[in-house]
Amino acid sequence: MELDPIASRGESQRDLARAPADAADGAGPRRGCSVTVEQLRAYYGEQQVLKGIDITFPANEVTAIIGPSGCGKSTLVRCINRMHEEVPGARAEGRVLLDTEDVYAPKVDVTAVRRAIGMVFQRPNPFPTMSIFDNVAAGLKLAGIRGERMRQRVHEALRAVGLWEEVKDRLGASGAGLSGGQQQRLCIARTIAVEPEVVLMDEPCSALDPIATLRIEELIDELKARYTIVIVTHNMQQAARVANSTAFMLDGELIEHAPTNDIFTTPRDERTERYVTGKFG
Amino acid sequence: MQGAAPAHRNPLAPAPGARRRRLINRAMEGVATVAAALAVAVLLLVVISVLIKGLPAINLDFLTKNPAPFGQRGGGIANSIVGSAILIGLASAMSVPVAVLIAIFTSEFAGRRTAGAIRFALDILNGVPTIVTGVFVFGLIVYGARQSGWAGGIALAVIELPIVARSAQEVLELVPRSLREAGLALGLRRWRVVLRIVLPTAAGGLITGAVLGVARVAGETAPLLFTSSIFSNFGLTTNPAQAMPNIPVTIFGLSESPSPSDHAAAWAAALVLIAFVLLLSIVARSFHERSRSRLRG
Amino acid sequence: MSGPTSSALPRRSELLNYRPRLADRIGEPGLRALSALAGVLAVALILWIAETVFNDAGPAITKYGLGFIGRQVWNPDANGGVGSFGALDFIYGTLVSSLIAMVIATPLAVAIALYLTELAPRVVRRPVAILVELLAAIPSVILGLWGILVLGPFLGNRLEPFLHRILGWIPLFGGIPSPYGMLTAALVLTIMALPIITAVAREVFASTPAELKEGAWALGATRWEMVRMVVLPAGRAGVVGAVILGLGRALGEAIAVTQVIGNTPQIQASLFAPAGTLAAQIASEYQSANPGLGQASLIFLAAILLVISLLVNVIARLYVRRVSVR
Numbered sequence: 001m002e003l004d005p006i007a008s009r010g011e012s013q014r015d016l017a018r019a020p021a022d023a024a025d026g027a028g029p030r031r032g033c034s035v036t037v038e039q040l041r042a043y044y045g046e047q048q049v050l051k052g053i054d055i056t057f058p059a060n061e062v063t064a065i066i067g068p069s070g071c072g073k074s075t076l077v078r079c080i081n082r083m084h085e086e087v088p089g090a091r092a093e094g095r096v097l098l099d100t101e102d103v104y105a106p107k108v109d110v111t112a113v114r115r116a117i118g119m120v121f122q123r124p125n126p127f128p129t130m131s132i133f134d135n136v137a138a139g140l141k142l143a144g145i146r147g148e149r150m151r152q153r154v155h156e157a158l159r160a161v162g163l164w165e166e167v168k169d170r171l172g173a174s175g176a177g178l179s180g181g182q183q184q185r186l187c188i189a190r191t192i193a194v195e196p197e198v199v200l201m202d203e204p205c206s207a208l209d210p211i212a213t214l215r216i217e218e219l220i221d222e223l224k225a226r227y228t229i230v231i232v233t234h235n236m237q238q239a240a241r242v243a244n245s246t247a248f249m250l251d252g253e254l255i256e257h258a259p260t261n262d263i264f265t266t267p268r269d270e271r272t273e274r275y276v277t278g279k280f281g
Numbered sequence: 282m283q284g285a286a287p288a289h290r291n292p293l294a295p296a297p298g299a300r301r302r303r304l305i306n307r308a309m310e311g312v313a314t315v316a317a318a319l320a321v322a323v324l325l326l327v328v329i330s331v332l333i334k335g336l337p338a339i340n341l342d343f344l345t346k347n348p349a350p351f352g353q354r355g356g357g358i359a360n361s362i363v364g365s366a367i368l369i370g371l372a373s374a375m376s377v378p379v380a381v382l383i384a385i386f387t388s389e390f391a392g393r394r395t396a397g398a399i400r401f402a403l404d405i406l407n408g409v410p411t412i413v414t415g416v417f418v419f420g421l422i423v424y425g426a427r428q429s430g431w432a433g434g435i436a437l438a439v440i441e442l443p444i445v446a447r448s449a450q451e452v453l454e455l456v457p458r459s460l461r462e463a464g465l466a467l468g469l470r471r472w473r474v475v476l477r478i479v480l481p482t483a484a485g486g487l488i489t490g491a492v493l494g495v496a497r498v499a500g501e502t503a504p505l506l507f508t509s510s511i512f513s514n515f516g517l518t519t520n521p522a523q524a525m526p527n528i529p530v531t532i533f534g535l536s537e538s539p540s541p542s543d544h545a546a547a548w549a550a551a552l553v554l555i556a557f558v559l560l561l562s563i564v565a566r567s568f569h570e571r572s573r574s575r576l577r578g
Numbered sequence: 579m580s581g582p583t584s585s586a587l588p589r590r591s592e593l594l595n596y597r598p599r600l601a602d603r604i605g606e607p608g609l610r611a612l613s614a615l616a617g618v619l620a621v622a623l624i625l626w627i628a629e630t631v632f633n634d635a636g637p638a639i640t641k642y643g644l645g646f647i648g649r650q651v652w653n654p655d656a657n658g659g660v661g662s663f664g665a666l667d668f669i670y671g672t673l674v675s676s677l678i679a680m681v682i683a684t685p686l687a688v689a690i691a692l693y694l695t696e697l698a699p700r701v702v703r704r705p706v707a708i709l710v711e712l713l714a715a716i717p718s719v720i721l722g723l724w725g726i727l728v729l730g731p732f733l734g735n736r737l738e739p740f741l742h743r744i745l746g747w748i749p750l751f752g753g754i755p756s757p758y759g760m761l762t763a764a765l766v767l768t769i770m771a772l773p774i775i776t777a778v779a780r781e782v783f784a785s786t787p788a789e790l791k792e793g794a795w796a797l798g799a800t801r802w803e804m805v806r807m808v809v810l811p812a813g814r815a816g817v818v819g820a821v822i823l824g825l826g827r828a829l830g831e832a833i834a835v836t837q838v839i840g841n842t843p844q845i846q847a848s849l850f851a852p853a854g855t856l857a858a859q860i861a862s863e864y865q866s867a868n869p870g871l872g873q874a875s876l877i878f879l880a881a882i883l884l885v886i887s888l889l890v891n892v893i894a895r896l897y898v899r900r901v902s903v904r
Contacts (some may be wrong), residue, residue: 086795088700091473101293111302114798116292121796125789129811138807139797144298187793194797197292273410282770285803306800316689317706320776323769324713327724334727379616386613395617401623401790401895408891409627410830410883412857416880417627420634439623467587469888470602470616472609503832506864529719536723536837551720562715566708 019095032228033099033197034059034115035080040094042075042084049075051252052094057198062220062229064243064260066236068275072234077200080230081117082110098197115143118191122203124183126175126190133171135186139194157193161185161219181212188219192227199223201231205238217242236276240264248272298506317508328555336554338545344553348515358550360517364430364525365499368509371434371521372498374439376437377491381480383442384449389475391417412503414439419507430521433509440504441494448490489568496561500554528554597717638663638874639822646878652843652859654872661868663875665856665882667843672855675760675835678826679767684821687772691779696805707780714773722837725766730757730838733765750852753848756840761849763814763839763858770831771824776825778898783809797832815897822894830887856883866872 035057042050049072057063065073078084079092082103095102103113126135136154140146141259145153158164159247163185167178175186184204192212201220205213220229220242231238240260247257248269256272267273324518342357348434377536387396418436423429456479464474480487505527512524535547606772628753632639642649643666649664656662694707745751794804840852841862854862856879867873 083792083795086792098292103293109295109299109303111798112293112295112299113802114796115296119796121789121792123789125787125793127790127793127808127811129814130807138794140795142302142799142803143296173317177692190793190797302800302803306802309802309805310697313689313693316686317693317698317710318600319686320690320713320772321706321709324709324716326728327721330724330728331720341807379619382613382616383620385609386617390610390613391617399617399620402624404892404895405888406620406888408826408830409624410832410857410887412832413627413631413832413880413884413887416634416877417630418876420630424634438835439627442620442623469587470604470606472605475609496715500719501859502717502719506861510864531715532719532723533833533837536719536726547723548601548727551723554717557722558717559712560717562712566711 014191032226034061035117035198035230036095036097037076037080038095038097039097040076040079040092042072042079042092044087045089049252050079050092053254055247055251055254055257056230057230058245059228060224060226062224062231063257064239064246065230065232066234066239066246066275067249069234069253071249072203073249076249077119077202077230077232079199081119081200082113083119111142115139116196117198117200118194118196119192119200119202120184120188120204124180124187124206126147126183126186127176128174128176131172131232132167132175132178132186135175136189136193138190139263143194153193153195157189160192160223161189162215163189163209168196179212181208181215184208184212184216185219188216188223192223196227198228198230201229203232203234206234213238238266245252248275250275266268286534305371307489328559329542331548331551331555334545335550338549339552343546343549347517350515358528358531358546358553360515360526361528361531361550362553363453363517363519364509364512365527365529367439367519367521368505368525368527369495369499370434371430372437372441373495375434376438377445378505380442380445380490381449381487383446384453385475385480387450388453389479400447403443403446403450406439407447411440411501412451412506415504415507418504423508428507428509428524430468430509430518430523430525433525433527434521435504436504436508437498437501439453441449441498444497445490445494448493449483449487452486452490453479455486456482485568488566492561492565492568496558496565499556499561500529502533505530506533606650624888627742627778628881628888631877631881631884635874635878637871638878639881641871642875642878646875647882650843650845651765652854654866654868659868660870661872661875663871663878665879667845668854668856668859668879669882670845671760671839671853671882672829672857675764675839675853675855676825678760678849679766679771679828680821680825682764682771683768683775683824684817687779687820687824688776688817690772690776691783692805692809694776694780695783697801697810709714710773710776713769714777718770718831718834719837721766721769722834725762725834725838726758730762733757733762734850741848749847750849753846753850755850756852758838758841759848759850759852763835763853763855764849766834766838767828767831770834771828774815774827775820775824778820779813779817782813782820786812819894819898822890822897826890828886829890830857830883832861836861851900856880856886 037053037055039168040050040053041048053076065076075084080096080103084090084092091206094104096104098116105119106200127138130138133154136157137150140150140153158167163182166182167173175183178186188199205216205281208216217238220231223229231239231242241254243260245258246260246263248255248267248271249265250271256267256269258268263272266277267276328485332402342355344357344362345359346355346357347360348358383399387399391399415436418439421431421515422435460478461474464478467472469477509524509527510530512518512526518525532547532550535543535550538544634732638646641653645670646663646665648666650666651662651664652667653663654661690710694710698706734755738755738761741751742755790808790812791804794808794834799807835855840859841854841858842852843854843859844851846853860876860879861882863876867876
């Protein structure tokens with residue numbers, strides 16, 4: 001797996017008018033973008049919670065972020081799709097490159113960032129006043145995709161997350177009527193319907209039962225063929241199951257980032273080792 | 282990862298329609314801003330009208346003299362000011378203690394359903410049109426007899442009661458359970474706990490509620506129409522057995538008159554009233570914030 | 579055995595052989611009884627008001643019965659001075675003026691509530707919120723005074739002729755422009771109802787679950803799109819409750835309306851024409867109602883007003899309660 005996707009692209013930036021979503025029409029595997037974080041610092045008011053993070057999330061791979069509560073892992077992913085700044089008084093400095101484009105560049109439209117970088121949350125949050133169909137279609141409508149094309153994408157997304165068989169007869173029913181696991185898959189469908197480049201997941205299974213968790217982990221494994229996935233998790237077995245590489249954070253700093261197997265068997269930093277063995281032992 | 286690699290694309294390129302969405306967003310923010318500005322503008326319009334038209338007529342005479350006899354100029358609204366003060370005093374003396382008692386009942390003694398029923402009743406009472414309250418007191422006391430300061434005071438008290446009571450209920454409920462339990466654990470009977478611990482702790486909030494009630498009834502005209510509106514407008518009346526002159530009814534009467542000098546006097550009296558009410562409201566609200574935050578610790 | 583009178587805390591010796599002190603024996607049940615009495619009063623007052631008002635409307639109720647609601651006449655001099663009365667003109671005026679006020683106030687209030695909770699820069703929110711609340715603190719007689727001397731003339735001399743010129747073919751704007759009539763009253767009611775609807779709507783919008791808003795943000799919604807997708811749908815029921823509460827306020831307003839509506843018992847299509855409402859009519863005849871049928875009819879109006887506003891208020895409260903529990 002490439003860890004330096006920037007080197008793999010020799011061409012210069014072109015084709016600004018082309019909507020990124022068009023690139024994914026058809027059944028071929030779709031290349032996601034890599035995410036490179038450079039010197040990211042994040043603050044809540046005066047308090048600094050990220051102290052200069054440098055990390056690259058390779059394209060079409062699953063990277064897990066682990067660490068104790070309060071270490072800043074949620075803040076890190078929220079800075080990637082610029083959700084962090086929605087909190088009053090919060091700000092971030094540094095660069096976050098989607099392939100080679102900095103999402104924090106002054107002229108960048110925040111809504112474009114969030115269309116390209118999707119997010120799934122800890123607790124499933126389907127829109128309660130919308131039907132299942134409308135939930136998945138929500139992002140598409142925002143992007144101006146309507147009619148037959150929208151319908152196709154909704155169906156594809158529901159199939160991709162494995163919900164299609166379960167809900168195809170009740171697409172008009174409310175999203176709130178599903179089980180927790182189904183709701184979370186609905187939220188994932190909603191996220192991928194707009195064909196983002198990256199999918200961020202902030203502890204997506206922590207509110208779910210083990211069976212639902214397993215289904216979602218299988219889904220993550222399938223999705224990585226088309227998207228770059230970053231998953232925050234406090235469950236190290238989960239990281240071991242789904243992630244190509246894992247990053248360990250502590251107190252707002254990135255301590256170590258390595259292939260998952262290495263992190264758990266031969267961690268290089270002793271803090272990593274303490275955390276990993278403490279959780280396992 | 283294959284090389285059906287499309288021509289290199291910028292993942293952050295604006296989607297078609299992004300500009301339109303941004304414009305709509307701006308437009309909606311504009312609409313909301315205009316609405317808020319409209320409301321503020323109306324407030325300012327009214328207050329500034331009162332200020333500009335009322336200020337010229339305000340002078341020491343206006344505030345300290347009674348109205349001039351028929352046809353003569355000069356004079357003031359001193360009797361209305363005094364009368365209003367007496368009416369508000371009567372109303373508060375009657376309603377505030379009862380309101381606090383109601384609040385004590387619902388927060389200390391009553392069961393949950395009874396407390397809920399009383400809260401509901403108070404909210405409903407709050408919604409009774411004030412003119413109907415005036416008719417009620419009229420039927421009770423004035424009919425067959427005559428208007429009086431007592432009648433006016435009672436009508437205002439009925440209106441003030443639910444306001445102060447609901448506020449007092451909220452305040453008493455904010456007093457931490459642990460304070461009451463500490464008192465009970467020391468062996469105090471419940472009534473002493475209420476009187477010596479709960480009430481003093483809530484005192485600030487209770488006063489605020491009373492002030493808000495006063496601010497509200499100070500401006501009420503409708504209940505006084507049937508109870509204290511036909512008064513001798515030329516001398517100072519301090520006996521509540523007679524109808525008391527008061528500011529709202531005076532303004533009302535002056536506003537219905539065709540004479541411009543009456544209108545000028547109406548604006549001036551309105552200035553006095555609005556200054557009083559707005560001041561009380563602002564003071565009460567800032568007190569409210571402070572005492573609430575102190576209660577929450 | 580008694581401790582120092584300035585402290586209520588019992589001493590150890592008292593605790594060990596505790597006998598209820600005299601003060602406690604009176605105080606405890608005394609406070610309970612007194613406060614319970616007050617509680618009863620709160621509930622009893624409404625019943626008392628209703629009973630008294632209906633009682634005093636007796637002569638009119640006996641004479642007209644429920645048909646009073648459908649009678650369109652208000653003539654104190656008919657039948658040799660006894661008078662002939664009916665409530666229809668005023669019921670119509672009450673409903674129409676309040677309805678117009680709701681139609682204008684609701685979108686404004688929703689917009690302002692959204693402004694205060696989502697769309698305004700944070701620094702501005704508190705001051706504007708306070709200003710809107712102060713609008714509610716203006717006594718109605720002062721608003722009415724302003725209506726008589728400022729708003730009415732503006733409407734009668736400027737706005738209404740303009741509307742008449744442009745839209746006069748619509749019956750609503752077809753009458754002769756007049757400073758005092760249905761339109762002026764409806765606008766004054768709008769000003770009075772607006773702060774109430776805004777305050778409740780603000781609370782409703784502010785309680786939108788954050789996770790739903792985040793879901794919308796994460797899909798790349800603009801601020802307005804987020805409001806449209808999440809805040810407004812979630813707050814729909816609460817806003818309805820807010821509007822009903824505002825309606826209750828508008829229905830019962832007597833003073834400001836009587837000052838600007840013209841107090842004419844009539845039903846006209848034109849918004850410019852003078853009209854009357856239940857509350858305003860009662861306020862306008864407080865001095866001159868002839869005892870007997872005239873006064874009883876006036877109080878009958880008050881009884882009808884009481885029933886209408888109680889109904890609206892009860893519905894509003896129950897609705898708000900149901901919505902906030904969910």
